[in-house]
Amino acid sequence: MTDDKTDDKSDKNESARPAEERNLEAAKDKTGTGTGVEQAAPEQSPENVPAPTGEVRAVGVRHGMFGTSGTGDTSGYGGLVSAKVFPTPTQKPYGGWFDEVSDALEARLGSTDLTSAIESVVVHRGEITFHVRREDLPFVAQMLRDDEALRFEFCSGVSGVHYPDDAGRELHAVYHFTSMTHNRRIRVEVSVPDSDPHVPSLVSIYPTLDWHERETYDMFGLIFDGHPALTRVLMPDDWPGHPQRKDYPLGGIPVEYKGGSIPPPDQRRSYN
Incomplete structure (x- = not known):
């Protein structure tokens, strides 16, 4: 008699639990996972899986969410420490039409004695980049x-x-090229030292780069030699520095035309 009453009480308690809670627990039992949800994303999108160990090149460590220093970190990730890594060069065959593009480039460069124009080729996350x-x-x-x-x-x-x-x-300049004839997309990347930030302008070949080169000059300080009018496009002409460099402070920049200054992020507002 006692056992029957106990079972009856358990059934009533079970039915009183929220449906979401009961469904989640049932899903956990079915899938054997901690959330009750099957994660098929890696299989469906393998390009989003982190690169395997040994296929990256470390170039330093980033502290916090944005890697800034000298101003307050209001992201909540001030204690985060992560490695800065680059994918290492890829060896042939690259696969698919990547090899067709690479072979055509090598053939033309070989006929003009510029075989060393391409420093390396990186295939990463389903995309190909030529470092020139x-x-x-x-x-x-x-x-x-x-x-x-x-x-x-x-x-x-x-x-x-x-x-x-x-x-x-x-400093890196990254170009995105599209072939409408063959429906292909590639990247070309050029790297220069901070002490000599000069890159040849491509406006005469691709006129669409006119304002793109101006914006990159404005934000990063890359100087595109041969540009028809390399001036700032977002900041005032006499603005010091280039705001999207990693060593540029997040706040506290004097606003000369207003006679004031912008305080660092952690000093702009008080929640106490």
Whole structure:
């Protein structure tokens, strides 16, 4: 009699539990996971899986969420320490049409004695990047545009990147090329030292880069030699520094035209 009453009470308690809680527990039992949810994302999107150990090159350590110093970290990740890593160069065969593009580039460069124009090739997360010497960048870009086997007719922009710990290659210019003929996309990357931030302009080959080069100059300090009007496009002409460099402070920059200053993020507002 006692056992029957106990079982009856257990059934009532079980039915009184929220449906979400009961469903989650049942899913846990079914899948054997801690959340009751099967994670199929790595299988569906293998390009989002972190690179295997041994396929990266470390260039320093980042502290906090943004790697800044000298101002308060309001992200909540001030104690985070993570390695700065680059994928290492990839060896042939790259797979698919990557080899066709690479072979066409090598063939043209070989016929002009510029076999060393491409420093390395990186295939990472399903994308291919050609690292090119800066002095050979205009020739490579024109070849990408005009060669029948390549036909990258459109350059959608150039982006600047700053790696303070990548000694001798602190500033990177990254170009995104599209072939509408062959429906392909590649990246071309050029690295220069902070002490000599000069990169040849590609405006004469790809006119769409006019304002992109100006913005990259404004934000990162990369100087595009041969640009028709390399002036700031976002900041005032006499603004000191380049705001998107990693060593640029997050706050406390004098606002000269207002006679005031912007305090560091952790001093702008009090919650006490």
